[in-house]
Every structure is written in C-alpha cells, then in structure tokens.
Amino acid sequence: MAKYEDLKGKRVIVTGGASGIGFATAKRFAQEGAKVVIFDVNKIALKEVLLSNPELIGGEEVDVSNEESVRNGFLGSDELIGGIDVLVSNAGISIRNLFKDTTYEQWKRVLDINLGGMYLCAKEALKRMADQKSGVILFTASTNGMEGHPFYADYNASKAGVILLGRTLALEYAPYIRVNSVCPGYVLTPMQRAEYTEEMLQKVNEGIPMKRHAKPEEVAGLYVFLASDEAQYITGQHIPLDGGETA
Numbered sequence: 183m184a185k186y187e188d189l190k191g192k193r194v195i196v197t198g199g200a201s202g203i204g205f206a207t208a209k210r211f212a213q214e215g216a217k218v219v220i221f222d223v224n225k226i227a228l229k230e231v232l233l234s235n236p237e238l239i240g241g242e243e244v245d246v247s248n249e250e251s252v253r254n255g256f257l258g259s260d261e262l263i264g265g266i267d268v269l270v271s272n273a274g275i276s277i278r279n280l281f282k283d284t285t286y287e288q289w290k291r292v293l294d295i296n297l298g299g300m301y302l303c304a305k306e307a308l309k310r311m312a313d314q315k316s317g318v319i320l321f322t323a324s325t326n327g328m329e330g331h332p333f334y335a336d337y338n339a340s341k342a343g344v345i346l347l348g349r350t351l352a353l354e355y356a357p358y359i360r361v362n363s364v365c366p367g368y369v370l371t372p373m374q375r376a377e378y379t380e381e382m383l384q385k386v387n388e389g390i391p392m393k394r395h396a397k398p399e400e401v402a403g404l405y406v407f408l409a410s411d412e413a414q415y416i417t418g419q420h421i422p423l424d425g426g427e428t429a
Contacts, residue, residue, distance in 0.1 A: 184213065184214045184215050185214065185406070186214050186406055186407070186409075186410035186411075186412065187215075188410055188411045189211065189214040189215060189216050189406060189409060189410055190214065190215030190216070191215060191216070191217065192211075192216045192217065192267040192268055192409070193216070193263040193264065193265050193266050193267045193268070194208075194211045194216045194217065194218045194219070194266070194267065194268040194269075194270065194409075195218075195219050195220075195221065195256075195259055195266055195268070195269050195270070195303075195307070196208040196211070196218065196219075196220050196221070196270040196272060197220075197221040197222075197244065197246055197269075197270065197272050197273040197299070197303055198221070198222060198246075198272040198273030198274065198322075199218075199220025199221060199222055199228075199231070199241065199272070200220060200222035200224055200227040200228045200230075200231045200241070201222075201224075201227055201231075201371070201372050201373075202369070202371035202372055202373060202398055203272055203322060203366065203369060203371060203398045203401045203402070204220065204222070204270070204272040204273065204322075205220075205231060205398070206397075206398035206399045206401065206402040207270055207272065207398075207401065207402040207405045207406075208220050208235075208238060208270075209235065209237070209238075209402070210399065210402040210403065210405070210406050211268070211402075211405075211406060211409075212237040212238055213237075214406055216268070217239050217263045218237075218238050218239055219238070219239055219240050219241060219242065219258075219259045219262050219263055220232075220238060220240075220241045220242075221241065221242050221243075221244035221246070221255050221259075221273065221303075222241065222243065222244065222273070223243065223244060223245045223246070223273070225243050228241045228243060239262050239263055240258075240259075240262045240263075242254070242255040242258045242259060243255075246271075246273045246295060246298075246299030246300075246302060246303060247291075247294040247295045247298050247299050247302075248302075249302055252299075252302040252303055252306055253306060256306040256310075260310075265310050265314070266307050266310050266311065266317065267311075267316065267317055267318070268317065268318045268319075268320070268409045269303060269304065269307040269317075269318070269319045269320065270320045270322070270405055270409075271299070271300050271303045271304060271319065271320070271321050271322065272321075272322040273295065273299055274295060274296045274299070274322060274340075275291070275292060275295050275296065275373070276292070276334060276337040276373065276377065277291075277292060277336070277337070278333045278334065278377050279333060280332065280333055281335040284335060284336055288336065289335075289336045292336040292337055292340055293336060293339070293340050293343075296337065296340035296341065296343075296344065297340045297343040297344060297347070300321055300344050300347055301347065304319055304321075304347070304351060304361075307319055308351070308355065308359070311355075311358075311359050312355070312358075312359070315358040315359075316358055316359065317358075317359045317360075318359070318360050318361075318362075318408070318409045319348075319351065319359065319360070319361045319362075320361075320362055320363070320364060320405055320408055320409065321344050321345075321347070321348045321361075321362070321363040321364070322344075322363070322364055322366070323341045323344040323345045323348070323363040323364065323365045323420055324337070324341040324344075324365055324366060324367075325365050325366070325367045325422055325424050325427065325428050326338045326341050327340075327341030327342040327343075327344060327345045327363075327365060327420070328342075328345070328365060328420070328422065328428060329428065341365075344363055345363050345365070345420045348361050348362060348363040348418070348420065349361075349363075349418045349419075349420070352417045352418030353418060356417060356418075360408075360413075360414070360416065360417040361417060361418065362408050362413075362416060362417060362418070362419050362420070362421065363419070363420040363421070364401065364404055364405060364408070364420075364421055364423060365420050365421060365422045365423065365424070366396060366401050366422075366423050366424065367390070367396065367422065367423065367424025367425060367427045367428070368386055368387075368390065368395045368396065368424070368425075368427070369395055369396045369397070369398060369401060370383075370395040370396070370397060370398070371398055374395070383395070389427070390424070390425045390426065390427050391425055391426030391427065391429065392425030392426055393425075394425065395425075396423060396424075396425060400423065401423055404421065404423055408421075
C-alpha cells in the first residue's frame with residue numbers, strides 16, 4: 183500500500199538496483215507508484231530482476247565507475263521515463279583487507295566505484311534537475327564513513343567522501359534540489375553474507391543494541407521518506423540507520 187502519495191509518478195533511478203539495498207529500494211519506490219529504472223553492472227542479475235519484477239519500468243547495464251557507461255545509462259533512462267526526479271545513488275563494493283594488505287589497485291577500484299560513481303551519477307542527474315529546478319539526490323554512505331573500522335580503510339575513506347560530497351551539493355543546489363546521505367550500519371545483504379561467516383554475523387549482532395542486522399527493506403523505508411514531501415526541509419544531512427551502534 184502506498185504511503186507517500188506525492189511519490190506517485192515520480193521518475194526514479196536506483197543504482198546497484200539488482201540486489202541488496204538497491205533492489206529493496208527500487209521495489210519500495212515502485213510500490214509507492216513511482217516510475218523506477220534500475221542500473222546495475224551485473225547483466226544477468228539485472229535481467230532476472232526485471233523479468234520477475236514487472237512493476238519496474240526497466241533497467242540499464244551500467245558501470246558507475248565509467249563516465250561513458252553512466253552517460254549512456256542516463257540517456258537510456260531518459261527514453262524509458264523521460265528524465266529524473268529522484269536519484270538513489272547506491273552502487274558500491276567493499277573488500278575486507280587490512281591496510282597493509284590493500285593494494286593500490288584495490289584502493290583505486292573501491293574509490294572509483296564508491297565515490298567516483300557517486301560523482302558521475304550525481305553529475306548526470308543534476309544536469310537534468312537543474313533545468314527543471316527540482317529533484318532529490320540520495321547517496322548510500324555508511325556508518326563506516328563516520329568512524330574508523332579496521333579491515334576497510336578504502337571503504338571507510340570512500341564513504342566519508344560520499345558524506346561530504348552530499349553536504350557540499352546540498353549547499354550548491356539549494357533551495358530547489360535536496361541532497362542527503364543515508365548511513366546504514368550492518369545490513370543483511372548478499373555483499374555482507376559474502377564477506378562474513380555465520381559466526382562473524384552473530385558476533386557483530388552482539389555489539390549492536392538492537393541485536394540484529396538491518397533488513398534492506400528498512401533502509402528502503404528511509405529512502406522513500408527522504409524523497410517524499412514529508413522530508414522537504416531535510417537537506418545536507420547524513421542519517422545513520424544502525425540499530426543504535428554508533429550511539
């Protein structure tokens with residue numbers, strides 16, 4: 183059931199939309215009546231998601247770290263939904279390594295996708311939003327961008343950059359365009375399961391006041407709220423969703 187009537191008919195792009203937080207967010211916007219296009223670099227996952235979720239308008243195979251790929255993705259989306267009102271720039275990766283074992287190749291890959299991808303997607307979205315003098319940009323940052331965590335120097339640095347990119351864009355594009363970052367803590371996504379054993383997941387849960395990981399759908403709920411008119415005075419913020427962990 184739709185909760186935010188003003189999102190009906192809104193043109194929404196979600197990057198990293200074929201799995202995890204991105205997929206849950208795309209589905210939730212579609213439930214609100216939005217016209218949703220997803221970007222994902224995984225061609226097979228993208229095809230499967232679109233086949234099994236006809237409520238999504240379409241998708242584009244996009245590598246967010248590649249300028250031409252991002253430009254072509256937005257052009258394809260223009261044809262599908264005629265522009266953009268909301269960008270959920272969510273695509274990202276993490277690779278678990280101590281700093282001493284992190285190669286420069288790994289460092290560049292993580293920064294190019296997690297921060298460079300935000301830059302490239304925001305750039306294309308803002309071209310369109312500036313002309314219409316309206317729009318919302320939402321970045322997936324992380325509580326890792328707010329505090330240090332061993333094994334994730336590159337990821338932490340990228341997410342801290344996302345937060346400050348969002349705050350800067352919010353100042354440059356006010357009052358017509360709002361920009362915020364969502365900072366999830368531990369979320370039970372395929373990416374998380376790939377890096378953590380069941381024992382590691384349980385140990386993490388013990389350190390979270392709510393004693394569990396977030397569900398992707400809970401993050402999606404925050405995204406639709408921030409995109410809605412109920413949040414029209416919220417901009418330039420980074421909002422943790424972490425079960426109390428950073429408290």
